[in-house]
Amino acid sequence: MTTRFKQGHISLDSFELFTGEVLDDVRLAYRTLGEPRLGDDGSMANAVLLFHGTGSSSALYERETLSSELFSPGGVLDPARYFIVLPDALGHGGSTKPSDGLRGRFPMYGYRDMVKAQYLLARRLGIQRAELVGGISMGAMHTWLWGTTYPDFAKRLFPISSFPVAIAGRNLLWRQIIIEAILNDPGWQDGNYTERPTHWANVMPIMKVLLEGPAVLLRDIPDRNAAKSVFDAVVRENLAKDPADMLRAYQSSHDYDPLADLGKIRARLVAVNFEDDVVLPAELNVLQGSIQKVAHGMAVLVPAGPDTNAHYSQIEARFWAPYLRRLMAE
Structure with a gap:
């Protein structure tokens, strides 16, 4: 449709x-x-x-x-x-x-x-x-x-x-993990960066761990090669996003x-x-x-x-x- x-x-x-x-x-x-x-x-x-x-x-x-x-x-x-x-x-x-x-x-x-x-x-x-x-x-x-x-x-x-x-609880902790990853990225530079920071994106696969169901994860990640592929795909997806947008988004709650x-x-x-x-x-x-x-x-x-x-x-x-x-x- x-x-x-x-x-x-x-x-x-x-x-x-x-x-x-x-x-x-x-x-x-x-x-x-x-x-x-x-x-x-x-x-x-x-x-x-x-x-x-x-x-x-x-x-x-x-x-x-x-x-x-x-x-x-x-x-x-x-x-x-x-x-x-x-x-x-x-x-x-x-x-x-x-x-x-x-x-x-x-x-x-x-x-x-x-x-x-x-x-x-x-x-x-x-x-x-x-x-x-x-x-x-x-x-x-x-x-x-x-x-x-x-x-x-x-x-x-x-x-x-x-x-x-x-x-609170688990729902707050995973948000804080992302916030800290951005703030502690060497490229963040107190938000005054000219080139987009990249290190923070390496924590973003935590979202799949918490937000997707175990049966789906088992289907999509049957072995180490699949785990690496999924990890890399999530990181690439988030590298297309600006960390300043993501920081304020996760702080906004x-x-x-x-x-x-x-x-x-x-x-x-x-x-x-x-x-x-x-x-x-x-x-x-x-x-x-x-x-x-x-x-x-x-x-x-x-x-x-x-x-x-x-x-x-x-x-x-x-x-x-x-x-x-x-x-x-x-």
């Missing part, structure tokens, strides 16, 4: 971060599908916002495993019915980011800043209320913050692969902790996690305990199976689209 995404951006003369620092000439990029439709009151009546994960961009939703399930004719988010907006988060994709020039001098931003930027983008596009706000991984955490920060904006919330609590405000959420919310996701361990019952604070909330734990792939199950919409379809019917 070929899905035609339109690309655009808005510009902000200035953008004040929650630290009080100000970014000038901010660009917020996005993709869209479908066309806006106005309701009887003249306001947009069919808007959907979907957010991507850390270090990614709205291009994530062009993957066949997502787009075919979500955006095909008759799909759960059929563009013939919905106006779908896919923002590039602040610091990511085509939006303003450190590699545009400031590099290590780019101010530290947080999830609250990213959500504020998404909100300004939505309002600039004429969206006053959305049928759905949802996202994957980091985008799921943004979804929780949307529910607590703008409780009247979305009718429905759909976070995929997240906990609505401050990041520092202000994330919606737990105390979950009672403010008014939308219907369905949160989906995966039983075999070791980054979000089901046995800790974090999601199940937290969801009790959401008046119209429900937690779904997708059982582990031969086809699930731990944290990366999130990019296979077939695992969670039935729950989204049910939510959209309410």
